[in-house]
Amino acid sequence: MTADVxxxxxxxxxxxxxxxxxxxNGLDALAVGLDRFVTAFDEDLDRVSGGxxxxxxxxxEYGAGKTFLTRWLxxxxxxxxxxxxxxxxxxTETPLHRMETVYRRLVERLSTEQFPPSALRPVLDGWTFALEEDVLATGQVAEDDAEALDRAVGDLMEKRLAGVARDTSAFAAALRAYRSAVSTGDPATADGLAAWLGGQPHVAAAVRRTAGVKGDLDHFGALSFLQGLLTVLRDSGHPGLLLVLDEVETLQRMRSDARDKALNALRQLVDxxxxxxxxxxxxxxxxxxAFYDGPQGAQRLAPLAQRLATDFGPDARWDNPRAVQIRLPGFTVESLTALGRKVRGLYGSPAVDARVDDAYLAELATAVAGRLGGKVGVAPRVYLKKLVADVLDRVDQFPDYDPRQHYALTLRSDELTDVERNAAASADDIDLPL
Known part of the structure; x- marks a missing residue:
């Protein structure tokens, strides 16, 4: 795998x-223990690609690899x-009960294989280009007949936007105005309309008037805008959208009224x-x-808990990857060591390959977990950071550096997250030199 990176x-x-x-990027090169999800996820992606x-x-739990899994997906x-x-x-920044904010963040983080975030403008431009290509493909309009081509593209656009206009006429109107601004060479208006389509607030009134739209996006309009965005993506050659809402457990820290609104918004979105x-x-x-099972999370709203309910047995080997809820069991010393081997291979240094053997990778994994109260599941981030920054970099740069002889593992409070810091505080006061 590393040879292909x-x-x-x-x-x-x-x-x-x-x-x-x-x-x-490049997460396939680091994936450990995700093979069992591949078939089910590929089936899901096929289903989404088919409409x-x-x-x-x-x-x-923290450190189990949830963010890694979703970025790999x-x-x-x-x-x-x-x-x-x-x-x-x-x-505070992206509360789940304010869908207009979630939609805005979605657009800001939108990416494709060709374009990094935010890919909205390339997607919009690809959409208008695809309309022109579809018109020309009919053979009824000559490419050099600009007036006829523009008219035919407009007619096709109206047909494509018919479904969008039924649910959100403002989104369709802004798309029409965006295409017009691009075709007439008005970049300022096009930029403003793209921002409005992306849910950005405070777009100039003069820009909004060109499309005949008013005000900013609200909670209810956000779901309709999401429908419109999916239509544009599909027509511009992207059959679907993977939207990850990461760390939903943070809503447990909200005030009770805001938490209830967020849980209901999630239930509505799932439905x-x-x-x-x-x-x-x-x-x-x-x-x-804690979010799925605790009293301040999904269990607080019975309809949401019912939709998320999944029976997990004591042995994670028999978990169903096709279930609505999937479980990441977390790392062990063995899987952490396997991850270390992948990182060593990616580092691509003969000195590292010669002086950092599998046994040392296991020793470091055990030592980091020990400093974190024996909680191996919390250790991956710290383990990889220490492995690269404190061990591999030094071995690569200093010919006489021997990590077993010259490196002593230390964990400073200011380099740990809250979860890691709490785990470290629970560790026994035992010296674990490395």
């Missing part, structure tokens, strides 16, 4: 791990031509996906077991 992508992966972050819609809930989706967006749910309102949408949420 370009030098630039390897560097990007290693740089992200050095910072203690999940890489944005269906899918909802999936991912369950796992996003890579698979984009290789199939789908667009993808990852939205971090936050009690809309199942009803077929959003053809081409693959909606994924991630959360901790």
């Amino acid at each position: 370009s030098a630039r992508r390897r560097r990007d992966i290693i740089d992200a791990l050095r910072r203690g972050a999940v890489p944005m 269906g819609s899918v909802f999936k809930a991912v369950r796992g 996003a890579e698979r989706a984009k290789r199939r031509g789908l667009a993808a967006a990852e939205v971090q749910i936050s009690e 809309e996906v199942h009803s077929g309102r959003f053809p081409g949408l693959f909606l994924v949420i991630t959360g901790t077991p």
